[in-house]
Amino acid sequence: MSASIGHSSTPLTRGVLLHINATKPAHSKPHFPFLFSVSYSIPNYLRASRRGAVASMSYDKQLAAAKKAASLAARLCQKVQTALLQSDVHSKSDKSPVTVADYGSQALVSFILEKELPSIPFSLVAEEDSEDLRKEESRETLHRITELVNETLASHGMGDISPLSDEDVLIAIDKGKSEGGPHGLHWVLDPIDGTKGFLRGDQYATALALLDEGKVVLGVLACPNLPLASIARRDQSISEDKAGCLFFAQVDAGTYMQSLDGSPPTKVHVSAIENPEEASFFESFEAAHSLHDLSSLIAKKLGVKAPPVRIDSQAKYGALSRGDGAIYLRFPHKGYREKIWDHAAGYMVVAEAGGVVTDAAGNPLDFSKGRYLDLDTGIIVTNQKLMPALLKAVQESIKEKSSSL
Ligand SMILES: Nc1ncnc2c1ncn2[C@@H]1O[C@H](COP(=O)(O)O)[C@@H](O)[C@H]1OP(=O)(O)O
Numbered sequence: 052m053s054a055s056i057g058h059s060s061t062p063l064t065r066g067v068l069l070h071i072n073a074t075k076p077a078h079s080k081p082h083f084p085f086l087f088s089v090s091y092s093i094p095n096y097l098r099a100s101r102r103g104a105v106a107s108m109s110y111d112k113q114l115a116a117a118k119k120a121a122s123l124a125a126r127l128c129q130k131v132q133t134a135l136l137q138s139d140v141h142s143k144s145d146k147s148p149v150t151v152a153d154y155g156s157q158a159l160v161s162f163i164l165e166k167e168l169p170s171i172p173f174s175l176v177a178e179e180d181s182e183d184l185r186k187e188e189s190r191e192t193l194h195r196i197t198e199l200v201n202e203t204l205a206s207h208g209m210g211d212i213s214p215l216s217d218e219d220v221l222i223a224i225d226k227g228k229s230e231g232g233p234h235g236l237h238w239v240l241d242p243i244d245g246t247k248g249f250l251r252g253d254q255y256a257t258a259l260a261l262l263d264e265g266k267v268v269l270g271v272l273a274c275p276n277l278p279l280a281s282i283a284r285r286d287q288s289i290s291e292d293k294a295g296c297l298f299f300a301q302v303d304a305g306t307y308m309q310s311l312d313g314s315p316p317t318k319v320h321v322s323a324i325e326n327p328e329e330a331s332f333f334e335s336f337e338a339a340h341s342l343h344d345l346s347s348l349i350a351k352k353l354g355v356k357a358p359p360v361r362i363d364s365q366a367k368y369g370a371l372s373r374g375d376g377a378i379y380l381r382f383p384h385k386g387y388r389e390k391i392w393d394h395a396a397g398y399m400v401v402a403e404a405g406g407v408v409t410d411a412a413g414n415p416l417d418f419s420k421g422r423y424l425d426l427d428t429g430i431i432v433t434n435q436k437l438m439p440a441l442l443k444a445v446q447e448s449i450k451e452k453s454s455s456l
């Protein structure tokens with residue numbers, strides 16, 4: 052049995068089904084510069100919660116630009132999702148709305164970041180590229196995307212910018228082809244994380260992070276359908292709740308949440324729960340994205356009593372960063388390669404809120420290897436108190452289930 056948190060649809064009945072979304076990563080170096088001998092005794096999961104060499108720098112300007120870009124992209128996505136949900140059943144099974152929102156979001160973020168930070172060399176590692184959009188049959192879709200991007204800019208205080216042409220939009224999208232890596236500054240973007248949730252009318256996120264010398268130094272998660280109030284112990288329809296959260300975090304500066312409408316930010320912290328019996332855990336809504344039976348086994352071994360809360364996208368990381376749940380488990384099917392844009396922003400938001408993100412072996416996530424994450428089996432997220440027991444349960448469960456992984 053599970054719970055799921057959607058936006059538009061189903062009333063939530065206790066013990067029936069909640070669905071939402073989210074994700075995360077980690078840093079590698081222990082931050083004890085004068086105690087080198089101690090570092091060998093620090094468990095990997097604690098190393099994963101500490102900042103790297105670039106910790107003392109400020110990224111305030113980049114953070115302001117990232118918040119602006121992600122918020123506007125979320126507005127664009129909301130507009131498309133609203134139209135999608137109002138349309139008839141046939142078009143709901145059509146992939147094109149999400150295509151328009153994906154490309155539009157990427158073009159908008161790319162354009163705004165470069166415009167807002169003209170003195171900084173621009174490198175963007177992003178999910179989409181313009182190859183399909185340049186085909187003759189995509190001409191109308193491209194016009195629609197350009198129109199949406201221009202409308203969004205004009206209606207959110209950027210009307211002084213000359214409207215973008217179709218070619219400008221294609222160029223902005225293709226700026227996302229950077230390979231990232233261990234040197235320099237690289238933006239990392241998932242323009243819509245959780246496309247399945249987007250199409251269902253449920254959770255999705257625009258996820259934007261910045262890498263400096265291979266380390267994540269800031270993260271922004273715009274989650275248009277995530278309720279502002281906690282989704283823990285939810286037992287009635289969420290459609291009554293106000294939704295639309297913007298999470299943001301900068302290295303060594305904590306994690307904050309505000310409404311997408313622009314309420315003052317409040318500092319958030321991961322759950323302080325130490326007893327697994329009181330913990331609840333998040334996982335993908337989509338069984339194709341994560342092994343639900345493995346998560347169930349882990350939860351059982353740990354002694355978790357609550358049913359899983361199933362959510363699409365990196366909204367899971369956002370919800371975890373404010374303590375709505377204590378654990379996030381992600382075990383993709385064999386052969387799936389995780390991309391950095393699916394975890395970089397969520398990682399930062401959780402790590403700065405006091406949480407820990409590792410792979411299934413307890414190693415920090417390494418964002419310096421290019422577009423993919425190179426990791427052992429899965430990703431696990433929780434607070435520092437629960438991590439040792441969680442790691443043990445994960446490793447025992449994987450051993451038991453190893454034939455099916
Ligand atoms: N087969 C798959 N296994 C795991 N994750 C997937 C798979 N296919 C797509 N994804 C990506 O997983 C993330 C969503 O996972 P979830 O919502 O279950 O947490 C998204 O980034 C989604 O891509 P996309 O960004 O295109 O939606």
Ligand SMILES: [Mg+2]
Pocket residue numbers: 241243244245392393
């Ligand atoms: Mg994604």
Ligand SMILES: [Mg+2]
Pocket residue numbers: 178241242243244245246
């Ligand atoms: Mg995506």
Ligand SMILES: [Mg+2]
Pocket residue numbers: 178246
């Ligand atoms: Mg995708």
